[in-house]
Amino acid sequence: MTTSLEQPTPAVLDDPETAVLEVARRAREASRALATATRATKDAALRALADALVASTDRLLAANAQDVERGRTGGMSPGLLDRLALTPQRIAGIADALRELAALPDPVGEVVRGSTLPNGLRLQQLRVPMGVVGMIYEARPNVTVDAAGLALKSGNAVILRGGSAAASSNEVVVEVLSGALVAQGLPGDLVQSVDAWGRPGAVALMHARGLVDVLVPRGGADLIATVVREATVPVIETGVGNCHLFVDASADQADALAILLNSKTQRVGVCNAVETLLVHADAADAFLPSALAALGAAGVTVHGDARTLALAPQGVATVAATDADWATEYLSLDLAVRVVDGLDAAVEHVRAWSTGHTEAIVTQDLRAAERFVAEVDSAAVIVNASTRFTDGGQFGLGAEIGISTQKLHARGPMGLAELTTTKWVVHGDGHVRP
Template sequence: MAITADSSVGLVDARGADVVDAVEDVARRAKIASRALATASRSTKDAALGALADALVAATDEIVAANALDLDRGRTNGMAPGLLDRLALTPERIVAIADALRELAGLPDPVGEVVRGSTLPNGLRLRQLRVPMGVVGMIYEARPNVTVDAAGLALKSGNAVVLRGGSAAASSNEVVVAVLARALETQGLPGDLVQSIDAWGRPGAVALMHARGLVDVLVPRGGADLIRTVVRESTVPVIETGVGNVHVYVDASADPAMALEILLNSKTQRVGVCNAAETLLVHTDAAADFLPTALAALGEAGVVVHGDEATAALAPDGLEVLAATDEDWATEYLAAEIAVRVVADLDAAIEHVREWTSGHTEAIVTRDLQASQRFVAELDSAAIMVNASTRFTDGGQLGLGAEIGISTQKLHARGPMGLAELTTTKWVVHGDGHVRP
C-alpha cells in the first residue's frame, strides 16, 4: 500500500465525509455480525472454515481470472518479479490456502477459556473468560493470501474482520472476499463477517484507522512505512508487527560449529523475513577462530558483509568486507547482507543490542551458563534464543498453530500472535445478592 508517512496528513484532509460514513457503516455491520459469531460453538465455526475452503477451491477459475487482471496491471506498472510472484494465485496456491483454513479448523477454540477464576472469601465466584475482540481491522499489502488467512483467523477466534488490502491485489481480493462472504451465508452465518473497504481507497483506510469504538483492534501487516503510518494515524488500538533488526551473538565459549550453523540458518535460510538475522556480534576471544570461517561461509552463501575494522582484519583473502557504519547497525536488510562487529565482552554485546535492536529476536551461542542467563535477563526483546536459530520466532514453529503476525510492541501481544491474541477477556462474577459494605 502506498500510504506513507509523508502522504497521510493529506489523506486525512482529503477524506470526504461520505467515505467516513461508508466505512463506519461497514464497521457497524461487522460489529452486528460479530455478535452472531461470538456465541457460536466451535463446531459451527469449524464447519464454516471447511465451507470457506471448499468455496475457494470451487471458485478457482474465477479467482485466477481476477488475479490475472492484477498481474497484468502489475506488469504494466513495472512491478518487480519477486512482488509479482507474491501476488500470483495459481490453482495449486489456492489449494494450499484452502488447506490452511482446514488446519485452522483443527486448532483448539480460544474462546471460552477460563484464564483466571476463584471464589472470594465473601462467596463471590469469579471467572475471567476469553472472549472475541469483536471487529478486527487488517491493513496489509499486496499478498492476496493474507485476505484468506486474516478472515480464517478472525472467524476461528469469533471475530468479524474488515480488510483493507493493497491496491495491487484489488481484483483478486474483491473476488476472494465475495466468495468467502457467500460461503458464510450458506452456513447460516452473516456475510458481513468478512468485508473489504478497498473500494474506498486510501481515504477509506484512514477512516478505518479512526473508527474507534467500532473497530476493536487494527493489525497492520507490511513494510515499515505502512506500519508507521497506521501507528501515527490510528485512534483504534494498534498491534505493531514485524520490524526485526535481529542479532546473533557468538560468545567466547561458543561451540564454533554450532555457532556457524545457527548463524547461517538465521541469516540465509530465508533472507526477506523479519526473524532473519541482520547483525552478527562476536566476542573478541572467539573472533580469530570463528570469524575467518564464518565470513567465508557467508561469502559462499552470497551474503554481503559490512564489518568493523576487527572483522575486516580477519576476512579471508578475496572476501570484501564493506566498512560498517551506524546505518548498518540500524538496518533491517531483509536481503543477503549482514553487519558484523567484534565486541570486547558480553557487556559490550548487550550494550550494542540495546542501542540498535528493534526488540524482535536476539540469539546467543554459548556454553557459559551465566552468559546465557545474563543475555536472557538483560535484553528486552520479544524472543531470546539460547543456542537456537532466530528463525524459530514464528507462530507455527513455537506451536501456536497459526500466526496473524509478530508483535514487536509490549502491549497485549509480544512475539508471534496466534488465535488467543485475537481475543480479549471478560470478568463474569456470580453472587447471591452481594453488595459492597
Template sequence: MTTSTEAPAKTTGDELRAQVREAASRAREAAAAIAGLTRADKDALLHDMADALVRRAPEIIAANDRDVTAARDAGTAEGLIDRLVLTEQRVAGMADGLRTVAGLPDPVGEVVRGSTLPNGLRLQQVRVPMGVVGIVYEGRPNVTVDAAGLTLKAGDAVLLRGSSSAEASNTALVGVLGDVLREHGLPADAVQLLPCHDRASVRHLITARGLVDLVIPRGGAGLIAAVVEEATVPAIETGTGNCHVYVDASADLDTALRILLNSKARRTSVCNAAENLLVHESIAAEFLPRALAELDAAGVTVHGDERVVAAGGANVVPATAQDWDTEYLSLDIAVAVVGSLPEAVAHIRAHGSGHTEAIVATDVRATQAFTSQVDAAAVMVNASTAFTDGGEFGMGAEIGISTQKLHARGPMGLTELTSTKWLVFGDGHVRPSS
C-alpha cells in the same frame, strides 16, 4: 463486490470516511452473530470455506492474473510479483491453512483464572471475542484468507484493507468466503474488503474508535509506523525485525555457523531473518574467517566494523552508522566484534527492534545473563532466529508477530485475537457501606 478492473469512480473524502465507517458498523453487527457460534459451528464454516476455495480456484486465479498482469505492466519487481501470484497449489495451501485453524482449540470461553472470595462471590476471568478487527496489509492475497480464518475462529469480524495491487485477487477471495457465510445463515459482513485506492481509507479505519476494536498492520516498516502513530483505535505494532545473532566466547563454532546461516540466508525477506552478527573478540580470529567465507558462499554482503574489515574477504564493505539499524530484508548483514557479553547486550538495546535476538553459547551463565537482560519478543538460545513463527511455536497459524508489550507480544495466534471479561457469581450479595 465487483471484480471489474476498471478504475473506480472518484470518491470524496467525506464519502470515503462514511463508506469505511458504514462497513465498520455492519462488521460490528456481524461480530455479534459470529461471537455466538459454537466451536463446531466455526469449524464447519472454515472447512466449507476451504472446500469452496479449492472448488472455485479457477475464478480466483483468473482474477489474480489480472493483478499480476497489471503489476508487470507497472514494472513491479519480480520478487514482489512472486508474493502476489496465486496458483492452484497456493490456493490449496490457503485452504489447508483454514483446515489447520479449524483443528485448533477454540480460545473463546476458556477460563483464564478464577477464585472464590471470603464473602462467597465466585470470580471467573474468561476469554471472549475481540469484536471487530481491522487488518492493513500489502500485496499478499494469502493474508486475506489467513486473517479471515483466524478472526472467525476467534469469534471476531474482520475488516480487510489490502493493497490495490491485489484488488482483483482479494475481491474474488472475499467473494468466495462471503458466499459460504451466507450459506451458513451468517452475515457476509463478517469478512469485508475496504476500498484500497486511496490511502485515506487506512486513516478512516484506524480512527474508527468505537466501531473497530483492534487494528493490526502487516507489511513494511513505513506502513507499520504510519498505522501505529496515527491510530486512535488500539493498534499492535508488528513485524519489523532488526534481529541479532550473538556468538559468545563459549560458543561451539560449528553450531554458531549453522545458526548464523539459517538465520540470515534461509529467507531474507522475512522479519525473523538475522540482520546483525555480533562476535565476541576472544573467538573472532578463529570464527570470523569461517563465517565470512560461509556468508560469501551464500551470496551475503557483510557490512563490517573496522575489525571485521581487517579480517578481509571480497564480500566485506565498511559499515556505516545506519547499517546497525537497518532491516535489510536482503542478502546483507551487519557484523561487529564486541568485547564482552554486556557490550553485545548494550548493542542490541541500542539497535534492536524488539523482535528476536539469539545467543550461541555453551556457558549457562552467559545464556542466563543474555535471556534476562535482552528485551525482545523472543530470545533464542542456541537456535536460529527463523523459529519465531506462529506455526513453529505450535500455534498452527499467526496473524502477525507483535514487537510491542501490551496485550500481545511475539507470534499472535487465536488467543491474541480475543479479550477477556470477568464473570461474578453471587447469591444476593451487596457491598457494605464504607
C-alpha cells in the same frame, strides 16, 4: 443505510468516512452472531470457506492475473511478483490452512482465572472475542484468507484493507468468503474489505474507535509507522525485525556457523532473519575468517566494522559498516557484522539498535546465557538456536496473524488467543458491598 445482508455497492456511498463507518457498524452487528457461535459452527464454516475457495479457482486465477500483469507493467520486482502470484497449488494450500485452523482448539470460553471470593462471590475471567478486528496489510492474497480465517475461528468479524497491488485478487477472495459464510447461515458482513475507498478509507478505518476493537498492521516499516501515528483505534505493532545473533567467546563454533547461516540465508525476506552478527573479540580470530567465507559462498555481502573487515578472506564481498547498517533491516543477502569486547558490549549494541523482535546467543557459558536472556529486552530471546524459530507455527501456536514487537496485549507470535480479550463474570446471591 442498510444493515441487511444485501450490501450497497461501494459507489452508492461516496464519502469514504461514512462508508467505512457503515462497514464497521455492519461488522460489529455481524460479530454479535459469531460471539456466541459454537466451535462446531465455526469449524464447519472454515471448511466451507476452504471448499469455496477451491471451487472458485478459475475466478481467483483470472483476477490474480490482472494484479500480476499490473505489477509487471508497473515494474514490480520478480520476488514481489512471485509472492503476489496465485496458482492452483497455492490456492489449495491456502484452503488447507483454513482446514488446519478448524482443527485447532477454540480459544473462546477458556477460563483464564477463577476463584470463589471470601464473601462467596464466584469470579471467572473468561476468554471472549474482541469483536471487530481490522487488518491493514500489503500485497499477498493469502494474508487476506489467513486473516479472515483467524478472525472467524476466534469469534471476530474482520475488516480488511489490502495493498492496491493485490486489489483484484482480494476483491474476489472477499466475495467468495462472504458468499460462503452466507451459505453457512452466518452473516456475510463477518468478512468485509474497505479497499474500494482507497487511502481515505484506510484512514477512516484507523479512526473507527468504538467500532473497531484492534488494528493489526502487517507490512513494511513505513506502513506500520503510519498506522501507529494515525490510528485512534488500539494498534498492535507487528513485524519489523532487526534481529541480532551474538557469538560468545565460549560458543561451539560448528553450532555457531550452522545457526548463523540458517538465521541469515534459510529465507532472507522475513522479519525473523538475522540482520546483524556480533562476535565476541575472543572468538573473532578463530570464528570470523571461516564464517565470513561461508557467508560469502552463500552470496551474502558483509557490512563489517574495521575489526571484522581485517579478518575477511579474499573473495568475500564486503562494505565498511556505518551506523546506518546497525539500524537496517536488510531483508536481503546482506549482513552487518561487528566485533564486540564482550557480553556487555553485545547487550548494549542490541539495546541501541534492535527493534525488539528476536535476538539469539550462541554460547556454552551458562552465566552468559542467563544474563543475555535476562538483559535483552526483546519479544523472543534464543539460546543456541536459529532466529528463524520465532514463528507461530514453530512455537506450536498454530496459525499466526503477525509477530508483535510491542509490549502491550501480545508480544511475539500472535495466534488465536491473541485475537481475543477477556470478560469478568461474577455470580452472587444478592451480594452488596459493605
